[in-house]
Amino acid sequence: MTFLFWLISRLPLRALHAIGGALGLLAARLPGRYGRRLAENFRHAYPDVTDAMLAEAARATGRLILEMPYFWCRKSLDARLYNFDDSLWPTLNRLQLQANGIIILTPHLGCFEVLPQSHAVHRPVTALFKPPHQPWLRDFVERMRTRPGVSMAPATPRGVRMLAKALKRGEAVGILPDQVPSAGEGTWAPFFGKPAYSMTLVHRLHKLTRAPVVMMFAERLPKATGYIGHMRLVGNDGVLADDPDTAAAQINRAVEELISMAPTQYLWGYNRYKRPTGADLPPDTAGQPQAATHDTLQ
Known part of the structure; x- marks a missing residue:
C-alpha cells in the first residue's frame, strides 16, 4: 500500500487531477447508490443544478482521492501550489495569539489535505481523523498523515484529549465539521434545510478552552495550477452559542x-x-415509523 501510494505521488498533480477526474465521473455514472446519492444531495441543496455541474462534482471527488497520495507521500509541499500567506495565516496567527489556541474547521470541500501541512509551516496543528476499522489501515493512514508539525488524533477519547491539550498549549486543531458522528456524540441540526446528525465536539472544545472557531477551505484552481484559501469566522466573531444545538446549526x-x-x-x-x-430520530420525524425514516435519511 505504501509503495503504491508513493508511486502514484510521483505523478504530476495535473496528471493526477486528469486521471482522478475521469475515474470520479465513471464512478458516479455506474449503477449504484453512490451516483444517486451525489445527485440527490446536490439537487436538494441547489435545485437549479445542471448536468454539467453534477459531472464536475463527480470529477472533483476523483481529484480529491488522487490528491491524497500526492500530499501524503511527498516530503515537502511546493509552495507555488498554494498562496495562503496573504489570505489566511496572518488572520489565524492574530487569533491564535489573542486566545487559547484556535479551532480550524475544514469541511469536505476543495482540498482539505493541503491545509494542515501548509499550516504546519507556521505553527503546529493537531488534526482529528476517523480511524478505519482495520488496524493495519488505521496505522497506515495515521503514519502517512503525520508530518513535522502535524499530529494526528483519532476520533476516540484519547484523540479528544489530544485536541484539548493542544488547545491549552495555544496550538491549532483541525476538525472535519461535516463528518457524521457516532450516536450520542451529536445532535440534529439543519443542513441545507434538512436534518443532519452533526457533531457537538467542536462546541465542547470551544467551551472548555474558549478557543475561537474558524471555517476554511482550499479551493482547487483549474488545470492543477494550485489552491486558494478561504476563511470565515463561525458564530459571533468565532464565538459559538452556549446551546449545543444552536452551535451545531451555526457550524x-x-x-x-x-x-x-x-x-x-x-x-x-x-x-x-x-x-x-x-x-x-430527527425532531421533525419523531412521530413517524423508525424504519421508514431511516430509509429516507440514507
Whole structure:
C-alpha cells in the first residue's frame, strides 16, 4: 500500500487531477447508490443544478482521492501550489495569539489535505481523523498523515484529549465539521434545510478552552495550477452559542456559506444525512415509523 501510494505521488498533480477526474465521473455514472446519492444531495441543496455541474462534482471527488497520495507521500509541499500567506495565516496567527489556541474547521470541500501541512509551516496543528476499522489501515493512514508539525488524533477519547491539550498549549486543531458522528456524540441540526446528525465536539472544545472557531477551505484552481484559501469566522466573531444545538446549526450554516463559493467541489456523494445506529430520530420525524425514516435519511 505504501509503495503504491508513493508511486502514484510521483505523478504530476495535473496528471493526477486528469486521471482522478475521469475515474470520479465513471464512478458516479455506474449503477449504484453512490451516483444517486451525489445527485440527490446536490439537487436538494441547489435545485437549479445542471448536468454539467453534477459531472464536475463527480470529477472533483476523483481529484480529491488522487490528491491524497500526492500530499501524503511527498516530503515537502511546493509552495507555488498554494498562496495562503496573504489570505489566511496572518488572520489565524492574530487569533491564535489573542486566545487559547484556535479551532480550524475544514469541511469536505476543495482540498482539505493541503491545509494542515501548509499550516504546519507556521505553527503546529493537531488534526482529528476517523480511524478505519482495520488496524493495519488505521496505522497506515495515521503514519502517512503525520508530518513535522502535524499530529494526528483519532476520533476516540484519547484523540479528544489530544485536541484539548493542544488547545491549552495555544496550538491549532483541525476538525472535519461535516463528518457524521457516532450516536450520542451529536445532535440534529439543519443542513441545507434538512436534518443532519452533526457533531457537538467542536462546541465542547470551544467551551472548555474558549478557543475561537474558524471555517476554511482550499479551493482547487483549474488545470492543477494550485489552491486558494478561504476563511470565515463561525458564530459571533468565532464565538459559538452556549446551546449545543444552536452551535451545531451555526457550524452547518458556515459550511453552507463556504460551499456556495465552490459548490461543485463539495463531496456530495458523502452520506451526510444518515442516521447513526442508536441515534434518536430527527425532531421533525419523531412521530413517524423508525424504519421508514431511516430509509429516507440514507
